[in-house]
Every structure is written in structure tokens, then in C-alpha cells.
Amino acid sequence: MTFSKTGDRKTPGAKIPATVITGFLGAGKTTMIRNILENADGRRIALIINEFGDLGVDGDVLKGCGAEACSEDDIIELTNGCICCTVADDFIPTMTRLLEREGRPDHIVIETSGLALPQPLIAAFNWPDIRTQVTVDGVITVVDSAAVAAGRFADDHDKVDAARAEDDNLDHESPIEELFEDQLTAADLIVLNKTDLLDAAGIEAVRREVASRTTRKPMMIEAANGAVPASVLLGLGVGTEDDIANRKSHHEMEHEAGEEHDHDEFASFVVELGPIADTTAFVSRLKEIVSAHDVLRLKGFADVPGKPMRLLIQAVGTRIDPYFDRAWAAGEVRRTRLVVIGLHDLDEAAVRAAIVAAAA
Numbered sequence: 260m261t262f263s264k265t266g267d268r269k270t271p272g273a274k275i276p277a278t279v280i281t282g283f284l285g286a287g288k289t290t291m292i293r294n295i296l297e298n299a300d301g302r303r304i305a306l307i308i309n310e311f312g313d314l315g316v317d318g319d320v321l322k323g324c325g326a327e328a329c330s331e332d333d334i335i336e337l338t339n340g341c342i343c344c345t346v347a348d349d350f351i352p353t354m355t356r357l358l359e360r361e362g363r364p365d366h367i368v369i370e371t372s373g374l375a376l377p378q379p380l381i382a383a384f385n386w387p388d389i390r391t392q393v394t395v396d397g398v399i400t401v402v403d404s405a406a407v408a409a410g411r412f413a414d415d416h417d418k419v420d421a422a423r424a425e426d427d428n429l430d431h432e433s434p435i436e437e438l439f440e441d442q443l444t445a446a447d448l449i450v451l452n453k454t455d456l457l458d459a460a461g462i463e464a465v466r467r468e469v470a471s472r473t474t475r476k477p478m479m480i481e482a483a484n485g486a487v488p489a490s491v492l493l494g495l496g497v498g499t500e501d502d503i504a505n506r507k508s509h510h511e512m513e514h515e516a517g518e519e520h521d522h523d524e525f526a527s528f529v530v531e532l533g534p535i536a537d538t539t540a541f542v543s544r545l546k547e548i549v550s551a552h553d554v555l556r557l558k559g560f561a562d563v564p565g566k567p568m569r570l571l572i573q574a575v576g577t578r579i580d581p582y583f584d585r586a587w588a589a590g591e592v593r594r595t596r597l598v599v600i601g602l603h604d605l606d607e608a609a610v611r612a613a614i615v616a617a618a619a
């Protein structure tokens with residue numbers, strides 16, 4: 260086994276390498292992390308997971324995977340908002356506690372929310388208490404190649420102008436496009452994921468499009484279902500915290516004076532439902548709702564009567580992927596809860612009512 264300059268777990272006092280995994284909503288971050296945990300090559304990994312929306316779906320999926328590299332105790336969920344805005348209150352204390360624990364991990368993997376700016380998180384690794392003990396092994400940005408090919412991140416100038424005319428508070432050009440570029444700008448490695456959904460020419464076009472969205476030239480690799488060997492993803496040995504000045508986000512460039520970044524352009528809410536008897540009809544109605552209201556992401560678990568397993572429902576754009584992920588545990592309350600994420604003008608009442616009607 261080879262170790263990076265930062266990653267030699269056998270060297271006493273060596274800094275613990277931390278890999279930051281970012282990428283827009285539904286790009287495949289959790290899927291890739293699951294793959295890392297299942298192929299960790301003996302490393303003990305601590306996982307910090309941050310989600311947008313009040314439902315810890317990713318943590319729950321990963322806790323259910325039972326990989327030896329990462330016990331449930333080593334999975335820490337940060338649920339008080341996006342990690343980029345809660346660095347001081349949430350991330351730093353979490354890291355400090357993690358570092359004080361007995362049996363320190365060989366590697367730390369941090370999954371940002373799909374709406375997080377990675378830059379403030381990377382900067383946090385320069386805080387004195389953290390810097391002496393941990394280093395950013397690398398920032399990996401996962402890209403939904405199918406969404407890029409479908410134009411999800413292309414600027415629709417008419418739509419953006421209309422939105423800004425309606426709402427003076429919108430200071431960004433296009434929140435989705437900006438975030439996409441900020442996440443690419445932070446990357447040491449870009450994983451063009453979901454290549455199974457495109458042909459060779461489509462992948463090539465995505466590669467060109469992604470390259471044109473960042474002035475830096477990080478390495479790009481292709482993947483389907485996040486299947487990249489852990490040995491490629493872990494051990495990059497970059498020390499990214501020393502290079503943050505070269506990876507400024509749009510927000511940092513626009514507000515050097517220090518205006519706070521926020522997520523006002525996005526909204527999320529949780530819908531709680533009863534058991535879902537006809538899952539086929541429900542999923543097909545969800546597809547229509549997601550499309551009609553331009554929902555960016557929908558995910559959660561459903562209680563299907565008569566089934567011992569819980570149904571994991573994942574929607575990224577109009578692609579919906581339902582599957583039974585694990586058995587309901589003894590004593591666990593079987594319930595159906597979905598988190599819905601969209602742009603700030605998402606009509607929550609209408610979407611909520613439509614989902615409730617779909618479940619009836």
C-alpha cells in the first residue's frame with residue numbers, strides 16, 4: 260500500500276487527511292462514499308455528512324450499508340444548515356470532538372450538502388486547532404453528467420432576469436449555475452458521474468462544458484454509480500487549505516467586504532405521509548409533480564404496507580429511483596417522510612398538497 264505525504268497513518272503525529280466531497284444536489288456523492296466505505300482497504304474512516312433539508316437521508320443510507328470501514332459511531336451528521344454557513348458553530352466543534360476521541364480515524368471524509376459552497380469549509384482547515392492536526396487531502400467534486408448534458412447548469416438569462424426583476428434580494432446571476440461553478444472551482448479532482456446515462460459523444464461534450472466552467476484545470480475522471488477505486492479518491496495529498504486564495508467563489512469575489520453568504524435562493528421542506536400502498540402510482544405521480552414544479556431534489560423513505568423493508572425514494576430532476584434499501588429495524592417507527600428541495604419560489608403549499616393527494 261502507498262501512502263501520501265499526509266496520509267501515513269503509521270507515522271505518529273502525522274496530520275489526518277480529510278477528503279471533502281462536494282457536488283450539486285443528487286450528483287452521486289453519497290453513492291460514491293458508499294463505494295469508498297465498501298473498498299476502504301483497511302482504513303478506518305470517519306464520515307461527516309451535511310445535508311440541506313431537515314431529514315438525514317444520506318446518513319441513514321450510509322449507516323444502513325454496514326461497511327466495516329465506518330461504524331455507525333463514526334458517522335456524524337451535521338443538520339443545522341449548510342456546512343459553509345455553520346463552520347464556526349457546527350463544523351469546528353464537531354472536528355474538535357472527533358480529534359479528541361480515542362482511536363483517531365485514518366482518514367476523514369466530509370460530504371457537503373449539494374448546495375454548499377466548499378470554500379468556507381476548506382478555509383476552516385486553517386483554524387489553529389484544526390490546522391495542526393488535519394489537512395485537506397483533496398476536494399473531489401462529483402458532477403451529474405446527465406444533468407449537465409440536459410442543460411441544468413446552463414444559464415437561462417431570460418429566467419434569471421425575470422426572477423431578479425421580481426425579487427430585489429437576488430444578487431446572484433443564476434444561483435444554480437454559480438454554485439455549480441464554485442464547486443468546480445474548489446476541486447482537486449472532478450468525477451464526471453452518471454456516465455451510464457450518456458453515450459461517448461455526450462460524455463465528451465460534458466467534459467468540454469465542465470472544463471469551460473473553471474479557470475483551474477483539475478484532473479477529470481469518468482464514473483458510473485460513483486465506482487472509483489478508493490485508492491484513487493483517497494490519498495491525493497494536496498493540502499488544499501494552502502491554496503484557497505486561488506479558488507474563490509463568485510460570492511467571495513463579489514463581496515470581498517465580507518457580506519454573509521446565505522441560501523435564500525433555495526427552499527426545502529419535509530412532507531410526512533401515511534403508508535403508501537400503490538408505490539407504482541405514487542412514484543409516477545411524483546414524477547409529474549417534480550416536473551410541473553421544477554423540484555430540484557426529492558428524497559426520503561416510504562412505509563409500504565406488508566413489506567418488511569423500507570422504500571428509499573430518490574428523485575434528481577425527473578429521474579426517480581425507488582428501491583427497498585433495508586429492513587425496518589425492530590421497534591423502529593415505520594413512516595413515510597420526504598424532503599423536497601427547490602428554488603426559493605417553489606410553491607410549497609401546492610407541492611405539498613399534490614404529494615399528499617398522490618399518496619391518498
Ligand SMILES: Nc1nc2c(ncn2[C@@H]2O[C@H](COP(=O)(O)OP(=O)(O)OP(=O)(O)O)[C@@H](O)[C@H]2O)c(=O)[nH]1
Nearest residue numbers: 284285286287288289290373453483484485573580
Ligand atoms: N444512473 C445513475 N444513477 C446514479 C449514479 N450515481 C448516483 N445515482 C443515483 O442518483 C441519485 C442521487 O444519488 P446520491 O448519491 O444520493 O446523490 P447525492 O449527491 O449524495 O445527493 P444529495 O446529497 O441530495 O445532494 C440516487 O438515486 C442514485 O442511485 C450514476 O452514476 N448513474
